[in-house]
Amino acid sequence: MSTKFRMTFLMMFLHLLFSTTLIHSDQNMVPLKTFKISEKVIYDCIDIYKQPGLDHPLLKDHTIQMKPSVSRLELKNQTLNNKTYKTKMRCPDGTVPILKTSKEYINNTQLFTEKYFHPLSGDSPGTHIAGIRSREDIYRGVEAWFSLHNLKVERDQASYSQIYIGSGSNNQVNFIQAGWMINPSLVGDTKHWSYGYWKGKDGKECYNTACPGFVQISREVPIAQPLDQPWEVLLHYSIHQDKQSGNWWLTKLIPKVPNINIGYWPKELFNLMDNGANMVRVGGVVQASRKGLSPPMGNSLFPNKDSRESAHFTNIKVMDINYEQRGIDFFSTQKLLDSPKCYGLRTGNVKLLDFFINYGGPGGNSCGV
Template sequence: MPSITVYFATLVFLSFTIACEINHGCVHALKDEENNKSSVKTIKSEDGSVIDCVDIYKQPAFDHPLLRNHTIQMRPTAYPDGINMNTPAINITKVICPEGTIPILRTQPFETKLGRKSLNFEHPQVSGHEHAVVYLTGKYLGAHASINVWQPNVRTPAPAPEFSLSQIWVISDNSQNRATAEAGWMVFPAFFKDSQTRFFLYWTDDNYQQTGCYNLNCPGFVQTNKHFALGSVIKPVSTYKEKQFDISITIYKDRANGNWWVSLQNEILGYWPASILTGLQNGASDLSWGGEVVNTQPDGRHTTTQMGSGHFPYEGYAKSSYFRNIQVVDTKHNMASPVGMYPIATKPGCYDLHIEANKNTAYGYYFYYGGPGLSQNCR
């Protein structure tokens, strides 16, 4: 990718420094050096990533004061009834870390106001975040989908960090402080220092203000899987008019203790402890599936950053990106079909969404979404 200018790098550094001074939740964005020192084994993966195998009890989560005496739960007490164990064919970089360790990707991330996640459907122009999602309200204990994986173009350099992602949101909106548990894939050059498509997690317990971060970059998520490093590259990705690839993600609550688990390709990755995600202690009030981009262009023109495949929903299979086999985890801990989904496209001339009317056995409930950004209909 083109190099970021010195001015931009300086701005990012200053923004990060200020953010860390006022936000204790981001101090672990500079934790690579500590991980290096406590590494039992260091691995260089096929995609060039450097991964440290760190003692499972020395992972960032245990620096949180609420988790100082936390005992790791290695497996959920129960799985949602009806969960589909068929794993789609795709390769996410796997490593072999020793027993009692977890893999942690070396990154040099930062936190800025625009770099933070957002869920502002009503006023995307204020936050710079734009969405094409389906939304569902009710009472839930989790969500599932298989997400079509692409490598959209993300504008860089830009006045501020831009990204393109596709993900599941599990949301509690029952108080002033929105809480979320999120998982999906993203292209975020300023964060990962490349333009590759990577798996990610995100969380917040106070509407993206002082709590939350990506992956393991702050105390929060407890990883139990020794094979997947959060932030790993996903390969292969889908190609226009050619073979399509997707990843299967489930986020669900453990009813016995309130922890929120994440599985990828039906492998358990770990969980957010109930003591961290307090806003989700009574379950989720909303679920969402879809795409998000950041538009930071200052000249009045829209960004060229793409969402999904970079093509509109009407182009259909192998051209547009999709979510399929959309399911919810209901209050009885059963996998169930969604009822009452509705689309939200904050700028349909730039990024749109279309829910398919028919349900078939291969794709279940599904929709197409995405778009090119700056174009004839998007200025």
């Protein structure tokens, strides 16, 4: 992959990362049940066969896959009990949770995007990244444990921590990413939110279920939700291509609980990921305010020699072309750090934790464009 193409690929990724299309339920659809998590966070239980994701024209003849085919990914983390995990909602059989948002809220976030988010342009503060990516090969999936931290993120800033898998060719790109974010302009608060994002054929792109594409399967865990339960100090996510269907599954893994298969992005959405992807990546990304103030990343601290004192990704695993799972350091990797004055990156190996990265920093007003 040429240097020019890598830069184009990265810039397209960063631009798409901070698009602000919102997840929402069809206001004309009567939900079977509703869960009010807080004053502004409400989920409708929508018929699984009438969910927004299936309205995509490429999914006209799509048959819903209710669970992944058996794989090593599923077999390795089977349950002991479910006493440590309590869900906030459980939609009735045959329905899935879709977050409801107001038109005013959507309009406000669109206005914010128009005025403030111009990543990597000459008239705006930049987007910054700290992480690692694999060299070009063929990959079927990526997973990692990553830590969650309270951060002070202003209204016109955003801070993300994510896993990513994608392919690029001839200035085109397909990708999927998932993780947590603090993005007040998008979700309206300063909490951690889980999220998923994809870009596919013809440049189509979307957060969560904001527009057709992602197929929600779990009745209990939506793709986008506040992460504020006491046990959620670490997030363990996996994205992998199903061996039989070719769909790309998003799975949440929780200790002592069966894997939660949240849903999937159908293979029909992509034209460069039919037979795996050619890049995986993990790390943190931030978006500065228009005034040039970059927010903190990770836990706001630079990495040091004690891996426990800074934000981290651990047990970073990658599925190769044959669906064999290996540590990411088995493959050739490249460090990504564009603003060492404001953020840091450290990699290493620890017994029991395998390969890890520490990342993050305080941000500031001199982080570059």
